[in-house]
Amino acid sequence: MTSTLLKFPRLNAPQLHQLPNGLTIIVERMPTEAVNLNLWVNVGSAVEPDEINGMAHFLEHMIFKGTEKLASGEFERRIEERGAVTNAATSQDYTHYYITTAPQDFAELAPLQVEVVTRAMIADDAFERERMVVLEEIKRSEDNPRRRVYRRAMETAFSYLPYRRPVLGPEEVISHLVPQQMRDFHSTWYTPRCMTAVAVGNLPEEELVEIIAASFQEHQQTTVSSQKPALTLEPAFTEIVRQEYTDDSLQQARIVMVWRVPGLTDVENSYPLDVLAGILGHGRTSRLVRDLREERGIASHISVSNITNKLQGTFYISAQCATENLGIVEAAIAEHIRKLHSEYVTKTEIDRVRKRVANRFIFGNETPSDRSGLYGYYHAVVGDLEPAFHYPQYIQSQEPDDLMQAAKTYLSPDAYGVVTVKPK
Secondary structure, three states: OEEEEEHHHOOOOEEEEOOOOOOOOEEEOOOOOOEEEEEEOOOHHHHHOOOHOHHHHHHHHOOOOOOOOOOOHHHHHHHHHHOOOEEEEOOOOOOEEEEEOHHHHHHHHHHHHHHHOOOOOHHHHHHHHHHHHHHHHHHHHHOHHHHHHHHHHHHHOOOOOHOOOOOOOOHHHHOOHHHHHHHHHHHHOOOOHHHHEEEEOOOOHHHHHHHHHOOOOOOOOOEEEEEOOOOOOOOOOOEEEEEEEEEOOOOOOEEEEEEEEEEHHHHHHHHHHHHHHHHHHOOOHHHHHHHHHHHOOOEEEEEEEEEEOOOEEEEEEEEOOOOHHHHHHHHHHHHHHHHHOOOOHHHHHHHHHHHHHHHHHHOOOOHHHHHHHHHHHHHHHHHOHHHOOOHHHHHHHOHHHHHHHHHHHHOOOOEEEEEEEEEE
């Protein structure tokens, strides 16, 4: 087992270890009476072919349905007996599972977490029962107006990349999956070389590494191929691509405008877009909120996000307004984008975003789960921890010229995707 001590400034100083079986372990001692273990699997719904879309999320459910050593429900029972907590999440680019325990319980509970994640039995009867749970979750998602609007926006944002599909998958696909497909998916992707184990809390780093390594000692380096599909970036919009829907559950109309922008594989070019998102739509003094909601009253809600998937991201502006204001709101947003091409943002605006980012970075490092999430996300998705720790510096280095160039390169006021949804 090799070890590399990575030196980072101030808040963060994790140790990175690589096991012979390919597992990456990241550990850090933190003086708080808890330890968080976060297991990141470098696979999400983006790797799924259409015929098994939703498999990664379905598998997340099945992970907790028992192994040969642990009956279904036994893991949760033993976690709860010690007052520990556990949860999981699936995205397009990763799946992760975590527990937070008292330090004195970590040596007992951490191996159980590794056991359920890596040794899932995926029994036929449990598979059928959990299928019903997943189908109900899909139904609830479809009943949620916000999620419906988001799904339609992603279908507009991407023509062929898997980010256009929902992580949960469609009902017709989930209804026809069989247990062996999931067992094959699990054996292909849930291997040490596709995983990052992160532990942060009040135990010596050496002890954290020893406990995790021992939990994985039966897992040898796999020879199973887990090659991800080759995906290519989608080109920028060359015109306005418009999709219109009606939805009788809405009280107000919704409009979403989207642009294709760099993802985390081109992380340096995402930083100015993060700043622009803050200037346009974060807080009451941001440009769009102040203009469209506070001053003109033509929208009741405005939000702006720079969504950074691994391969390609989406600059996402959404608004709620009266149906008769849809055209006015779209034109106003486009005009604000146009101004970014010709007028420098002010020092006051940049400083506001810089301060917000710096504070959020500090607040987001306060607990073991905060830090393990940060480390696991960047290692699993970006493949590098350094951008995580220097994110505030990267944001603070953005100058008006950088922001104007990013707007000109990625945010056209005359070419974008737009989804409008009107109440019936």
